[in-house]
Amino acid sequence: MVIHPFLIKFVGSVTMVQDMMLKKKFLWALHLGIIVLAGCSKKSVVSSSGSEYKEDLASVRPRYEYTEPTFAKKTETAVAPKNNNVPRANVDKPLYVNKRLDTVLDTLAKQNKSIRYINGFRIQIYVGNVRQEADAAKSYIYQAFPDLNPYMSYSQPTYRVKVGDFMYRSDAEQYLDLVRQQYSSAVILSDRVDIKRSMMVNPASESN
Template identity: 75%
Template sequence: MTLEKKFLWALHLGVIILSGCSRKAAVSSLGSDYNENLSAVRPRFEYVEPVVGKKSEAPAAPVNKPAPAANLDKPLYINKKLDTALDTMARQNKAIRYINGFRIQIYVGNVRQEAEGAKTYVYQFFPDLNPYISYSQPTYRVKVGDFIYRSDAEQYLELIRDQYSSAVILPDRVDIKRSLMVSLPSESN
């Protein structure tokens, strides 16, 4: 490197160091002269001196006034609102007829007589289970029961497999009222 290049490098380095050490011209909030008159927007209150030591001419007689009706009705008002909300919820719950549950599919095939035979078998041996036949051309499907819990359906599945070995449990929409009427096989013995 030549002497001129070294000198230029030293000069640039010196300028950078001196500029880093110099005082910055920054706006400081400590010495600012900010002034704003807010008296126009401030609220004003008039002070009234209380009168002490003066007696009124009329003696203060106790007045028996009945309690306001609003205070007595307030708890009842809350109870009425609560009763209304509970009645609404009860009506909505009664309107719900179906829930996700399980059914046992005992027959799938093309022969209508066999589907009817499966339905008759369920009526004879499991009167508390309701059979459902669906037909989607050319297949008949026979499903039985309205079970909310899979474990309940599994107990019946063991008994049904004696006659229908291909029976399986499938998820389905079930009628809530009918599902509550199904008794477990262990309870009916």
């Protein structure tokens, strides 16, 4: 009896399909078994943990004693009147500020009185080596301009004669024109001047 080769291939393919179906069924059964076992194991753990456990732990637990805090009421009554009475007594008086202001003004006035010299200007009328000429320049200022004070300084071998205590350069310029009638080389220089003597200078009256 001769079997057709097509029949042999068909039978072989059928057996292969059956084998694959069996393998799939086996795998499905294996997965189901694992899931069931896992559920059973969880239930067993839960059931084992859910068993009643009784033990007295009161002797092991720490104990704390609670004490209620106490507030001192005496400090509130003692401090309140002191803060209200001391500073407000002087602040509310209008004369308190005036007294403070007077003391500050007095100190400023004393400081201003102690300041004698400020930066100002003087007219230099003579520079030379002859003492008699320097003295003659001083005497000329005493006679022609009595309100100006001459100042002579000596730095070997030179004599310098400066006149006036001017706070402003404009005041010195008014005198400069008058002084140059006698000393044509006179110039204005910045210098430290006496405050009181600068108040006594009156360029307007001399220029008239």
